[in-house]
Amino acid sequence: MSETPISTDRRAFLKAGSLVAAPLAMAAPAAALAADDGSRAKLARLEDERAIEALQRKFVRHLNGAGDCSEFIAPSGSVELGEGLRAIAEDLRHEPSFALSEDGLTATARCACRVEREIAWTGDTTIERMARFEGLGRHRHQERAVLAMDFVKAREGWQIAHVRLVSGAAAT
Amino acid sequence: MALEAYPSVPLFRYPYTQLTEAQIQAKLAPAAEAGPTSRSPLERDLAGTTLRIVTDGAGTLTWQFGEGNRVTFDGATGGYGALTLDHVTLITHVVPSSTRAWAIAWDRHNNLATVFELWWGGGPAPHTREINRAVWHGYVQGGDGDPPAERHAPTVRMEGRAYAWTEDTGLRTIEYYCSYTYTHWVELDRLKDNRGYSAPADYIQLTEDLYLFARVEAEFSGLLHMYLVDSNRLQSAGVRLGFNGADELEYYMFRGTAEWLGQNARFEKLGDFSAEPIPIENAKKGERRIYRPVATMDKMTPEEVNAVVAENTHVFDRPSPMAGNGTPPSGALATRSFAVEYDGGPRMEYRFVSADQLQWRKDGRGDWRQAKYNAWEVMPGAFIFGHLLQGEPNHDCHIVVADLDAGLATNFHGFLNTPYFANEAGAETLFGKIVGQGIPDPGNRRHQRTRDLLGRAFTWEYAPGLNSMHLYSTPNTTSWIIPNAETGHFGTEWSGTGDFVKIRDQLYFARWCEEACNGTLGTLLLNMRTMHDAGIGYHCGKNGLSLSAVGAPARHAGKFDVDRFFGPDAWRTRP
Numbered sequence: 001m002s003e004t005p006i007s008t009d010r011r012a013f014l015k016a017g018s019l020v021a022a023p024l025a026m027a028a029p030a031a032a033l034a035a036d037d038g039s040r041a042k043l044a045r046l047e048d049e050r051a052i053e054a055l056q057r058k059f060v061r062h063l064n065g066a067g068d069c070s071e072f073i074a075p076s077g078s079v080e081l082g083e084g085l086r087a088i089a090e091d092l093r094h095e096p097s098f099a100l101s102e103d104g105l106t107a108t109a110r111c112a113c114r115v116e117r118e119i120a121w122t123g124d125t126t127i128e129r130m131a132r133f134e135g136l137g138r139h140r141h142q143e144r145a146v147l148a149m150d151f152v153k154a155r156e157g158w159q160i161a162h163v164r165l166v167s168g169a170a171a172t
Numbered sequence: 173m174a175l176e177a178y179p180s181v182p183l184f185r186y187p188y189t190q191l192t193e194a195q196i197q198a199k200l201a202p203a204a205e206a207g208p209t210s211r212s213p214l215e216r217d218l219a220g221t222t223l224r225i226v227t228d229g230a231g232t233l234t235w236q237f238g239e240g241n242r243v244t245f246d247g248a249t250g251g252y253g254a255l256t257l258d259h260v261t262l263i264t265h266v267v268p269s270s271t272r273a274w275a276i277a278w279d280r281h282n283n284l285a286t287v288f289e290l291w292w293g294g295g296p297a298p299h300t301r302e303i304n305r306a307v308w309h310g311y312v313q314g315g316d317g318d319p320p321a322e323r324h325a326p327t328v329r330m331e332g333r334a335y336a337w338t339e340d341t342g343l344r345t346i347e348y349y350c351s352y353t354y355t356h357w358v359e360l361d362r363l364k365d366n367r368g369y370s371a372p373a374d375y376i377q378l379t380e381d382l383y384l385f386a387r388v389e390a391e392f393s394g395l396l397h398m399y400l401v402d403s404n405r406l407q408s409a410g411v412r413l414g415f416n417g418a419d420e421l422e423y424y425m426f427r428g429t430a431e432w433l434g435q436n437a438r439f440e441k442l443g444d445f446s447a448e449p450i451p452i453e454n455a456k457k458g459e460r461r462i463y464r465p466v467a468t469m470d471k472m473t474p475e476e477v478n479a480v481v482a483e484n485t486h487v488f489d490r491p492s493p494m495a496g497n498g499t500p501p502s503g504a505l506a507t508r509s510f511a512v513e514y515d516g517g518p519r520m521e522y523r524f525v526s527a528d529q530l531q532w533r534k535d536g537r538g539d540w541r542q543a544k545y546n547a548w549e550v551m552p553g554a555f556i557f558g559h560l561l562q563g564e565p566n567h568d569c570h571i572v573v574a575d576l577d578a579g580l581a582t583n584f585h586g587f588l589n590t591p592y593f594a595n596e597a598g599a600e601t602l603f604g605k606i607v608g609q610g611i612p613d614p615g616n617r618r619h620q621r622t623r624d625l626l627g628r629a630f631t632w633e634y635a636p637g638l639n640s641m642h643l644y645s646t647p648n649t650t651s652w653i654i655p656n657a658e659t660g661h662f663g664t665e666w667s668g669t670g671d672f673v674k675i676r677d678q679l680y681f682a683r684w685c686e687e688a689c690n691g692t693l694g695t696l697l698l699n700m701r702t703m704h705d706a707g708i709g710y711h712c713g714k715n716g717l718s719l720s721a722v723g724a725p726a727r728h729a730g731k732f733d734v735d736r737f738f739g740p741d742a743w744r745t746r747p
Binding site: 133 | 452635654666
């Protein structure tokens with residue numbers, strides 16, 4: 001695991017340039033889809049779901065490796081992962097949920113996870129000063145959270161429109 | 173200021189003399205020759221004994237005891253004192269022509285020993301008058317058997333206890349052992365202000381029921397107060413060594429008896445009895461973490477305060493680490509209007525124009541002024557809110573608990589420009605009634621000071637990794653103790669002026685002033701039914717003036733029965 005906190009500010013994710021990493025289910029002409037018995041549409045949705053799952057996993061994998069995740073984020077996307085994030089691990093006791101919109105152009109995913117953060121107490125409150133004095137100026141802790149992601153299907157493929165970690169009671 | 177052995181001002185305000193090593197050696201010389209005094213008979217049965225103590229870290233130390241109270245150590249002969257508690261003997265002497273002394277706890281049953289090496293000057297204490305100590309564990313050498321593998325050791329077993337001691341001197345002290353590295357004590361006789369103070373301490377377990385305890389009154393007189401504790405018989409035998417506020421040497425041994433005041437919860441993980449302090453890298457001999465807050469706090473002039481307030485004032489405009497687990501502010505006061513009439517204080521008129529903006533006017537004079545506020549409804553109908561009084565010369569704040577169902581309000585009025593450091597917050601407590609539409613008139617009733625919190629301790633979990641415990645040790649003292657978030661060991665402790673007001677049953681308004689310690693006024697409204705609080709911190713330093721949120725879930729660590737030690741006016745304080 002990296003010893004430096006993962007950069008979670010939006011700028012770090014939004015480096016200009018590359019975008020899509022997920023396999024793209026090529027948008028088929030609507031007329032063609034309508035002409036068959038529906039199996040092509042089902043196949044397309046299945047491929048979309050798999051692409052989104054893969055994108056989510058890749059995003060988490062890059063995040064944990066302190067990799068550049070900007071390639072997964074839509075140009076207008078936003079990232080809210082909170083302070084001092086060090087690692088995210090999917091909580092396998094919970095089934096992740098995916099929802100693909102009717103038109104197949106947006107999707108959402110929620111995934112229970114365990115988050116590790118490290119906070120540095122750098123302020124001038126007495127309690128922070130005393131914590132530093134005790135040699136306890138940094139604190140690493142785990143918390144449960146839900147990784148909530150919104151996806152959008154662009155011409156280049158699926159991208160993350162919005163990702164945030166929902167902590168505490170709001171996560172349940 | 174005339175020297176006072178036991179100052180009439182708070183110890184953190186007293187200008188202790190910076191004694192030199194030469195002065196200290198001169199003052200020690202008679203005591204080195206004569207040994208300590210004692211009201212209880214000192215023991216003489218060591219005559220003819222040679223005590224060779226093999227220590228882990230300080231080599232083998234040899235004391236030869238002669239007739240009377242003569243002891244020879246390292247070629248120098250002087251006077252010693254000894255008292256035995258059950259089967260452990262405490263021996264002490266000052267080395268002649270030096271600024272060094274020793275204290276030895278010798279278990280005569282198993283020959284284990286703990287030696288306190290004591291000295292003035294040369295550090296690590298930054299003040300020469302403050303006694304240094306290094307603690308060496310070992311055993312008394314003798315016979316042909318194998319040396320024992322066991323040792324006395326630091327312990328957490330005393331953490332959470334409190335005793336009321338009465339020495340054979342007649343002096344009474346409440347001692348709260350709320351930490352494994354600090355202590356908090358209240359002198360009931362020599363000091364007159366009913367205040368508690370905090371100091372670094374050693375806790376050594378000797379047997380299942382015998383302990384060796386030592387506090388160094390660092391940052392104050394620098395005196396050592398050490399005693400053996402028999403926790404079953406509630407007895408002590410100890411020594412006091414150092415220089416009081418009049419720079420007089422105190423060197424006496426004593427016996428004491430205790431009342432058991434209670435036992436608070438400890439928060440180490442179950443099964444964790446470890447008690448080694450967090451190590452200091454490249455520590456000097458005797459070095460430990462001694463909190464010296466006056467050295468590190470910002471100390472500003474009135475002009476500097478005015479400048480920083482003008483440039484850098486923050487009112488509930490940034491996240492507060494002390495409210496990471498706080499509840500969100502309430503907007504329920506928005507659109508309400510009322511006035512608070514304080515007894516002997518101002519009449520404050522309020523228009524709450526939104527969830528975080530209010531208008532105030534003082535004593536009906538001048539224009540209405542706009543101020544940012546935050547409010548929390550901690551129990552239905554009972555709010556805490558706070559705002560700055562921009563334009564007041566002392567940059568005042570009002571932190572108010574308003575019980576709209578009862579028509580009662582209490583204000584912890586904070587202000588700067590106190591006499592010691594201009595950025596240090598002072599506070600007064602104002603009681604009043606609320607006048608407004610639909611708010612009942614309480615007549616002459618007011619919120620009252622309370623002792624419901626006296627002797628209680630609560631933990632506060634402000635944010636992950638940022639926790640503390642409050643101990644309300646006297647009617648005018650709040651003490652706070654900082655734990656290791658990983659292990660639950662409570663360590664560094666400090667304290668300041670407190671005040672405590674009952675709002676409703678199980679709802680209390682409390683404050684603490686961090687005098688000569690960062691200068692913050694901290695307030696909280698504690699709901700013991702939900703075990704959560706909401707509060708406001710008021711702080712000025714080089715980074716600016718701020719009002720910020722305080723909020724945390726609480727755990728009740730326990731309550732000590734100490735009410736009977738304090739008179740009805742014990743809440744009164746001198747600055």
